[in-house]
Amino acid sequence: MFEKILIANRGEIAVRVIRACRELGVAAVAVYSEADRDALHVQMADAAVPIGPPPARESYLVIDKIVAAARDAGADAIHPGYGFLSENPDFARACAAAGITFIGPSPETLEASGDKVRARQTAAKAGAPVLPALESISSDSIEAQQAARTLGLPLLVKAAAGGGGKGMRVVREAGELGAALAAAEREATAAFGDGRVFLERLVERPRHIEVQILADRHGSAIHLGERECSLQRRHQKVVEEAPSAAVDERLRRKITDAALLVARAVDYTNAGTVEFLLAPDQSFYFLEINPRLQVEHPVTEMVTGIDLVQQQIRVAAGERLVVRQDDVELRGHAIECRLYAEDPAKRFLPQAGEIVAVSAPSGPGVRVDSALWSGARVTIDYDPMLAKVVTHGADRESARRRMIAALDDFLIIGPPNNLTFLRALMELPQFREAALDTQLIEREGMSVLGAPRHRELAAKIAAYLVAAGPHPAAAGGAASAGIPTPWETLGPWRPGMGGGAS
């Protein structure tokens, strides 16, 4: 086992990995940009190394800085989390060159997975079903128009180096193709430094189903069942669950078999995910390989009882998988909601600001992965995800009800967030009936935004607070600097004593 692991990430996932390190008895080293000096992962780590200015391309994305930080801190392994450098083969190679273990698949596997066009070919060769596609295309070609006719509409433009919905465009009319290709190329160039795009036949009303894979370096590869991530906005997931209500035992066998075929074809080691689209007629198609830990990994952990991050670390340290396929059992149902600092009413525009106060839900079957604390700053430099709320229940309906209660219990004073929207999604009849597809949110439009339910209640509380006058602790208690004020010696404060009489 490793002595010390450096976590090349920030936010909730860095906190998540630190927790796994603690449980394994491994020291955890954080890295942080100037924007994250006070971040929770920095507070929690055994040591923390500054790596530069706020923009990720000058800090979290600089391979040399991360590797140097690991070397200086004496770390013998690096966990990349998700995003940032997690899928970067050059980073994995740089780690190896420095004698540091990269906790993830080999650089070759990262390369084979990262290029979506190549991954598609590999999957097809391995025997997994794929969609008709045109793998080489550019925006200024007449060829694109002809291709559109050959493949048939609607089409999906995707970035070859893509991920997270960046560089993705739906084309429903031939006339839109040129603009869609141009926009996708622009976005892909900005996000990945690689503007290559390709065209794929669009599946209408598909469900997004993905299979969790775990593979060691000794030839053993297992799956941990599927997750459904059909609720998406802007091609990004907002709600995930395990197992999928659309997958029965027969389909599970077929889709997990296909996932393992793909994983073996790219010599997969460590934890990874093979994504598929499931059409309404139950046919499914390979989408991509995510060669890293997924944001939504907790739902799999909840239903299998397997700690994926600890497994990643053990496998990277050369251990054999102790869990065998027959040992994997899916118990109950888990749902995850992604809490974002964004304004759903403004097309989910990211928001920034200070978390003034926060109180997260807890209780049986409730898990919150977050890096939130009162005083945390949400900056525009990084992904605006604030927390993941995960609930587990005996069945889907109890997990759903538990989620609604948990969301109602999440109190945040800070930048606008999507809690009301998430709650509305949980109450949506289609969600209750598990009649999902990736276009559902877009199709429902404004009707799923959710209306505020507690305005009058909040007004009453505000009125009570105003009538009660300033709270002594807020109004100068700090000035006493350790010397008890009369207020403090009076015991629990009661309004009405504080001179706020109306």
Added chain:
Amino acid sequence: MKLEFFHRGDPIGVDVQGSGDAREIVVGEERSLASAVSLGPSSGTLRLDGRPVRFLYQRNGGRVRVAVGGECFEFDLSGESKSKRPGAARGNPETRSPMPGKVLQVSVAPGAEVNPGDPLLILEAMKMENVLAAEVAGTVKEVHVRDGDMVEPGKLLVVIAPKQ
């Protein structure tokens, strides 16, 4: 004690009666009895009509922010109404940049008719293309940026003359 709050420009009449721990609070037609179970500098629990309600709050000058039941509301106590002008549109006719970023594409020109939700421009920030949309119906009066401009938060981008 009669108060007038504003939530996003909408006035809410509030009346608080009594003194000490228990108060009677009237919001609109609703009358409630409230007493404090606990009250700290940024959080508390009130018993409202017999039910415990946990909340977080922040007071900042004439503003109170209250987080309750998974929602957060900001009330303005300053007494100024943002929407008392007759026929005023509910949305903001001025679109400002919410974050630093790059203008990828300006979709409208002065004189264009827009409806709420119509895209005005595409702003690239956080590596994503964000569509800034019109909040009110009307005619585009001013456009202050061009494709490729870098903008700072708060920069005035587009002004719409709201439809009467």
